[in-house]
Amino acid sequence: MRLAAVLLVAFIAMPALAQQGTETVAPLTVTVGANHAPPYRILSGGKESGLYIDIFRNIADRLGWEVIYREAPFRRVLRMMQMGEVDIMLGPLRTPERESMMAFVAPAFPPERKLFFYTDESNRITRYSDLDGKRIGVLEGASYFHRFDTDDQLQKEPAPRYKNLMLMMQKDRVDVVIAPELVGIYTVNNLDMAVSISPFFVPGERSYIAVAKNSPVLDYADDIRAALKLIKHEGVYEDLILRYMERREPEGKISGSGSAGEL
The missing domain is CATH 3.40.190.10 (Periplasmic binding protein-like II)
Incomplete structure (x- = not known):
């Protein structure tokens, strides 16, 4: 050794x-x-x-x-x-x-889990199908997981930074934000927002x-x-x-x- x-x-x-x-x-x-x-x-x-x-x-x-x-x-x-x-x-x-x-x-x-953040209980995600009809905040150019990335039926709202996405959710411009675990929690804490994390998540790569x-x-x-x-x-x-x-x-x-x- x-x-x-x-x-x-x-x-x-x-x-x-x-x-x-x-x-x-x-x-x-x-x-x-x-x-x-x-x-x-x-x-x-x-x-x-x-x-x-x-x-x-x-x-x-x-x-x-x-x-x-x-x-x-x-x-x-x-x-x-x-x-x-x-x-x-x-x-x-x-x-x-x-x-x-x-x-x-x-x-x-x-690897890091991909989490779904929400503020209104009606936007809690418990399974993938719950994303249907939701306005989902995504980072411009980011890749999350294959099924999500290639799903053209989902309504994805892009922004250049996760801070922008969380503020969009606070202003009811998106229902859900998908983000890697650390960056999502870090951003929410810095903004001092009342945010919940859905039980549905995707394992990281x-x-x-x-x-x-x-x-x-x-x-x-x-x-x-x-x-x-x-x-x-x-x-x-x-x-x-x-x-x-x-x-x-x-x-x-x-x-x-x-x-x-x-x-």
Whole structure:
């Protein structure tokens, strides 16, 4: 086990040394396109944080990379990947359509349930068929699960950020908002809204570090995977996951003005 760890460290060190080992070779600079979606990706006041960014920062540090972040709505980031304006995207789900423009290099981020948030009891979702006739708030360009994504009979109302969607629900412009668990709860807590979570939910899938197929960073795909293995071996990855998971509200409620018994 110790020998394997030493070999892994040596393998990780090679690309960084190759980039920074002489005065004439500058470190690789990569541009990451990211939408502001706390607590995954937090881009505010020139500072970057959040679970996905913290994980990628640890990977980039071990590779000796310099990272530049460009913030834009999710759908715009997808377009930037397609146009070669950014190298990397953090957290997209793998879909056939996206595979045409990006390589899903490493399943670096944990799976997370997709939840249905509501404010009026008549909009409680207990089964998929309850979505019929509902105005459902969705993030522009996002993928949730195949049946939902391809269901043209559902009335989906898009917005560029989850904050916008929750406010739309508060103003009765949508009945239900679908969102990943952490970002949904984080958004509701920050808005101090009285919101409930439906018993019907969809299990999550792992999301990826994706590299644009027209980016030279794609040549470093093996290095990204090796660096991810290293931070997992060091315990850094697990520590980051636990730190963010512990910020969730206890099961059974959402903080703020929500009533007892709400998630």
